[in-house]
Amino acid sequence: MARTAGSDGEKTEAAIRAAALRLMARHGFEAVSMRQLAGEVGVQAAALYRYFPTKEDLLYTLMRAHMEGLIASWEAARPASGNAAALLSAFVENHIRFHVARRHSTHVSNMELRSLSHERLTHILRLRGAYEKELRQILRSGADAGTFHIDDTALTAMAIIQMITGVIVWFRPGERLSVEEVADTYHTMTLRLVGAPA
């Protein structure tokens, strides 16, 4: 057989990306074979190469989409004006909502950096750095205004990011807590962390 009835490049590519995220989030990039991925999509392994020239290209595409989506999400959610505390709240909420809604993508982006080539790793890290810089700027402006009390801006930014990204390790939507409750509690903890009045 060859081309199958109803086959459509766009749909196949989307199915590949979704299946890749799901499988790689669960088993890890190295542990997922192209044949296994193809089987999940319902296609032969060779068909994957029409959409992604190599396995690493596929990973890179997924990671880039994740980081660009995260940055775009923050740009859309960032309040046009407001004090540092309001900005920080918005940042925390956007971060948590984005990651909870993209569990698989987040896992892959956090765990599989080492499977990228040096130059692609550099590009992803640059995107990540740009995103983290947004948080550092918020912290610095709050500290300058006297709203926040911060020892070390870079260290505090990393601590906050680790904390709020860690949500996806234990959070399961539809269980004890809702996203709103979780985001709210993290929001409170973050403000306390930076020494701002609750």
Added chain:
Amino acid sequence: MARTAGSDGEKTEAAIRAAALRLMARHGFEAVSMRQLAGEVGVQAAALYRYFPTKEDLLYTLMRAHMEGLIASWEAARPASGNAAALLSAFVENHIRFHVARRHSTHVSNMELRSLSHERLTHILRLRGAYEKELRQILRSGADAGTFHIDDTALTAMAIIQMITGVIVWFRPGERLSVEEVADTYHTMTLRLVGAPA
């Protein structure tokens, strides 16, 4: 050739464990082959099987040692008496010191859980759960005493653990900050996080 001059089972096993941690922390469990590991140790791949029956056994041994070491370290560092704030400080400091001193082991234990069989995964998670329970108890006692102000004990415990484990993602000893300074700043942030007076 066969047995080599000066060969010693204990030393070889220690060398295998150290090399495995180093390589797996950098490249990931799946990406490290037994031949590559053997090459790093200076031995043939078959020699590894004298010490570890399978590759997964090796991983499991490393992870179990890490978790048991962490729990033992906390048992040794835990103050015999003291209020919740003092206990929390001791917990944070021990956690950070332990993990910073064992970067490779920490990376492997945090990243490679999915390469364990179900029953071994369960065992490691049980150890992890026991360790996290210590923190939850500290938080609860502090909340009961009115020292801490905590919304959700389980959620707060996870947030703190994510935050203080995340240190090893960015911290490099011998650079801008010392372990003492880092532990001190995290200690301050943690106390603020739980609503305790600094």
Added chain:
DNA sequence: TAATTAATAGAACGTACGTTTAATTATGGC
């Protein structure tokens, strides 16, 4: 309806993997 292009299948290639087996050499106790 004929020609072109898009989307796939099926088979194969070379390589690397985890692991096993058998042979071989060094070490330590008598």
Added chain:
DNA sequence: GCCATAATTAAACGTACGTTCTATTAATTA
């Protein structure tokens, strides 16, 4: 100095991997 045993090598086994090649069929265009 002999002997049991500890430590290791060298070679091989079967399997699975990422990827490529070619043929074939479905959809689209003219």
